[in-house]
Amino acid sequence: MAVLPLTAVSLGVSTAQAATPNASPRVALPNTVNPAVAHSEKKGDVPAAQQISVSVSLKLRDTDALDRFLTAVTTPGAPEYGHYLTPEQFTARFGPTQAAVDQVRTYLAQQGLTVSDVSANRQVVNARGTAAQVSQAFGTHESAYLDPQLQRAFFANDAAASIPSDLASVVQGVSGLDNHAVRKNRLATPNSVTPNTASASPSGMAPAQYTGAYNLNKTGADGTGTTVALWEFDGYQSSNLTTYDSQYGLSGPAVSTVSVDGANYDSAPGQGQGEVELDSEIVRGAAPKATQLVYEAPNSDQGEIDMANKIVTDNRVSVVSISWGSCEPDTTAASMTAVDNAFKQAAAQGISIFSASGDDGSRDCTRSTSGSGVKAVDFPASSPHQTGVGGTNLKVSSGNAYSSESAWSTAGGGVSTVFAKPSWQTGTGVSGTMRTVPDVSSNADPQSGFAIYTAGAWQVYGGTSAAAPLWSGYAAQFNQKAKAAGQAVLGEASPRLYSVANGSGYGSTFHDVTTGANQDFSAKAGYDQVTGWGSPVADALTTALLGGGTTPPSGGCTAAQLVANGGFESGTASPWTASSGVVSNSSSEAAHSGSWKAWLDGYGSAHTDTLSQTVSIPAGCASAKLTFWLHVDTAETGSTAYDKLTVQANSTTLATYSNVDAAAGYVQRTLDLTSFAGQTVTVKFTGTEDSSLQTSFVIDDVALNVG
Structure with missing residues (x-):
């Protein structure tokens, strides 16, 4: 593996540092x-x-509520499902x-x-x-x-x-109190090939072979309209990427660099150049039309933390591919937690992250300080808020079809000593209380390696650093399909992948790798700590994740509830847009359920309150019903409508209620939005009160069910 050198510090003894802190506790x-x-x-x-x-x-802040949201946003049928946050919303809430x-x-x-x-x-x-x-x-x-x-x-x-x-x-x-930690790339060459032995013509696996074997060529997607971030600590030369594209007839948006903390290695790439170009070329092969942004950061704790936070706050990508890491025992947990917090934000924003699980098997510290005697996994692959990708040896038929697959003997995998097992990590073969790695896998053995053009020549490269960008390319494909179907992007992939793997369709959506082992774990039926759930059958997996066939039931509509925070129990309006004070837990007006509700008007003077949320109703839905519980409380009398609540979908008025509809308690209202299928709709409640005698329009448990 190529390791970026760190500048050696002076070893001379200096004047004593001021090591006595302030006297405060x-x-x-x-x-x-x-x-x-x-x-x-x-x-x-x-x-x-x-x-x-x-x-x-x-x-x-409010980490319990954040954990609940991250579960709900990836759970079909939950009110928050697919309703991701913007960076501003995440920061405001958490x-x-x-x-x-x-x-x-x-x-x-x-x-x-x-x-x-x-x-x-x-x-x-x-x-x-x-x-x-x-x-x-x-x-x-x-x-x-x-x-x-x-x-x-x-x-x-x-x-x-x-x-x-x-x-x-x-x-x-x-x-940053030390400069020992360094991220290593997860790139490997065949045993028979001396590293950096170049060739004038390509050998190794070509895009047609791996896209054919994993059915990436059968999804009907090429990454159009999606953007993938490559997480890098070195640079690349555009000319090498162009040569790769030309060799295989690939075309797509030009790759561009995003500098983090002033890093930009492209004018003079270092030993990690092959890694960066491998990542880019595998993503190009899997999703040629996806836009690629190469984030480049200093190879340090601070560089890694800043890169994670820049990616999520930029919010320009829906997929991140990571092929660099360090073994957990050689990394401070404080730094890992800081990166994982940024990954939580990525999950909340609908960004998928795929990380290489390492190339030293279940002894990830083999080539570092802790040594080969320690069972260890790689970070960031051990983070619970990304998808760890292990490695296999893939055999492809002469027609570029899947032939067989076994575990790569040095594919990273095992048990984290830092992170607890997340709630979604369940299924046959999953045990214990700590996070296990990997989640999925694909070809990584350099003996079945990929043809890569780097530093002006062809190489054969493998490593889990090839597997992570392959899955990232698949995610780009999926996001393109999801958008066309009016559905949300893949987002945090692992909860959804585990849900499919634990279902009846596992055998048709994944290649279950059951042979081979690393030092301490063997591949077996179902989940294992070498290959996870296995490699993708991309077309069938896409169908399962979209909830139906290539043309899903009801003409492309998956049954779902689209409104987020419909019960307002987050204690904030987001993702609603509301007038000040509308979202309330005041005891003066009871909620229909829980403690929070939306309380419009009730001032007894001229006043207007609004409450709105924008949702996308998938094309082909045969039914779209807006339901909400409404309590109208008023001091007005008689049959004249003085104060009014108007419900709109975009500019269309769906219904109007008034003080005349006052009742002792809540009444459920149902409005039909089926005619808006295939459109993005802003559902808006507007309460208008005249100059005297209050009327309160109290709304709770809003839902928009489609099917």
Whole structure:
């Protein structure tokens, strides 16, 4: 594997750092010492004046509600299903507050650190200062070390960081106190081929072979209208990608680079160039018309965290492909949690993430500090909010059809020591209380490797870094099909893939890989910790995920409930747009269910309140019924309609209610929206009250059921 070198630090002993923090009570931040410290030789102090950059990660808010939302948004039939949030909505509901950011900024400035930037979602505050200032701010000491396993110098904090107790409620962790961690690509070459041995003509698997074997050529999609992010710590040359496209007759939007923290390797790509070009070329082969954005970041904890947050706040992509990682025992849990929090936002926004599971089997630290004696899995593949992709050896017939498949002997897989098993990870072969890896797999064995054009010549490459972009290309295909069917994008893929795998159609939607093993786990029927559920039968899997045939029942309509937060129990209006104070848990007007409802008007003076939400009704739906519970409470008398509630779909008025419809309690109302099938519709409630005598229009448990 190619490893990006980190700059060696001075090993000379310096003037002592100011290591005594302020006298105010402090709280230790767990998991902030790099595990390599325990295995390395201490060489002295880091010079007190040496500049160090740190990332302070802030805690998300209302995490229980966030977990409920992430479950609901991928559960067919749930009110929130497919109703993803914008970055602004996510930050408003679950992100750190501006007050928390200001509190952290103030503290860092008091310690002499310079805040360089704050992520747009307020999850990360980046700062820079001298080693002495950093030590003062975080109550630790920076020392120079030598890693004897890697023969690499690095700096690190000797003990856990700490912060003043008044910051403990808002700070998740701090990264950048060491520069040991480095992400490695998951790229492998055949045993018979010396790495970087180039050829003038391609050998290895061509796009027609892997798209044929996995039925990617039978979905009727090519990625048109979708965008995929490639997660990279190195660069590429556009000319190599063009040569690949020309060789295989592929065409699509030009690949472009998005710089993170000033990184842009494209003018002089390093040892990871083959990885970047592999990722791009496999996505191109699977989904040629998809737009590709190559996010390039510094290879550091801070770079990884900032890249994750930039991708979700940019919100330009629906799929992310990750082929770089580090073994869990060699990475601080604080940094992994910071990245996983950004992945939670990705899931809430409907972004699918596929990560390579690693190329060292169930001993992912084989080529790093912790060594081959440790059972370990790779991060980010172990995150519960992305899909870990394992590796197989694929055999293809002469007609480019699927022949057979077995587990690749060094495909990453096993049990996380950091993340608990998510609720969706169930099924035959799934056991224990911790997250297991991988979730799915595809061809990765370099002996059945891919033809890749890189650095001016043809190579044969494998590795789970080939499997992750293949699945990412499939997700781009699916998102194109879903849009055409009026459905939501794939979003967090694992819950939906596990649902299909646990159903009666498993055998027709996945190739269940049952032979082969890595060091500690064997492939077997159903789920296993080498190949997950197996590789895709892309056309059948797409049909299952869309909920029917290529032309689903009811002419392309899957039965679903489309309104999100219809009971207002999130305690906020989002994703509704509402007048101030409309979403309320006031005891003056009872909710139909739960504690929250939408209360329009009731002021006894001239006033107008509105409540609206935009939904897309799939084409071909034979039925679309809007239902809601309405309680009209009024001080008006007689049969004259003074105060009115109007219900509209776009500019069409569906119904009007007034003070004349007052009742002692709630009455369920049903309105027909079937004529809007195939359209995006804004459902709007407008309450208008005249200058005297109040009328309250109280709305709860809104639903729009289609089928």
